Amino acid sequence: MWITVLALAVAVNFEPMRLGLITVALSRPRPVAQLLAFLCGALTTSLGAGLLILLVIHHGLIKAVKFDGSVVQIVIGVVAILASAVLASNLKIPGFPRKPVPDNDISETGAPTGQPRVPAVVKRLAAHTKGLVRGSSPWFSAAMGVTIAVPSVDYIALLILIATSGSTLxxxxxxxxxxxxxxNTVVAVPIASFLLAPEKTRSAIMALRAWIAARSRRDFAVVLAVAGCVMIAVGVS
Structure with missing residues (x-):
């Protein structure tokens, strides 16, 4: 159980969306306050949802369903490998751009030929979103932390693994x-570092984000596939 818990926890720190939102928080006024709000939102959501699921399983509200910890680990590994296959494909996934559009498919305006014009309501919504991002309210950063911590399929599977491990509550x-x-180490470390060296911390985060943005979908697919194989190996052993 502990190997899976730590392996997944470390991997979560390198999620492109998480790093992107951290960079957004750092670029806003009072970056330390923004990161603290982001961290509070993420911790509250993750711990709240996690404790709720653990208590539900621990008190036998779903005791009719029997889970084998090793099977759950294997399932997590299989899901990770399937996700890596999707990433390696050319399917449209938010946050992971597809292959570049050929030059002959791009119009003089720079947009792909045949692409519909953006509606006015979408433009207004985009402008309003930019205003929120550039604002100074920490509530927006807290909302980003809540969003990134919404329980995913692999997080729920991990909770089931923990709850069925046979350990005490x-x-x-x-x-x-x-x-x-x-x-959430990737959020906590910049807070401490920013208090000591704010400019170096911001530059390091920006450089890390640029490095991740330069990676292709297939690079992330390889990492995910390796993690999936490790999970399957741990479950089988």
Whole structure:
């Protein structure tokens, strides 16, 4: 159980969307306050949802369903490999651009030929979103933290693995807290670093984001596939 918890927690720190939102928070006024709000939103959502699911399973509200921890690990690995296959394809996925459009398919305006014009309501919504991003309210950063921490399929599968490990509720809660803390290291470290060297911290985060943005979908697919194979190996062993 602990190997899976730590492996997934470390991997979560390198999610492109998480790093992108952290960069957005750093670019807003009072970056330390923005990061603290982001961290509070993420911790509250992750811990709240996690504890709720653990308590539901621990108190036998779904005891009719029997889970094998090793099977759950294998399932997580298979899901990761399937996700890597999707990433390696040319399907449209938010945050992961597809292959570039050939030059002969681009009009004089720079947009792909045949692409519909953006409606006015969408333009107004985009302008309003830019206003929120450039604002100074930490509530927007907290909302970003909540968004990034909404329980995903792999997080729910991990909670099921923890809840069916046979450990006491205290140990299960410790595993959950460990996962959440390690998974948010990428947020906590810049807060401490920003207090000591704000400009260097901002530059380092920007450089890391640029490096990740330069990676192709297939690069992320390889990493995800390797993680999936590790999960399957742990489940089988």
């Amino acid at each position: 205290a140990v299960q809660t410790g595993a959950l807290v460990t996962f959440v803390v390690v998974a």
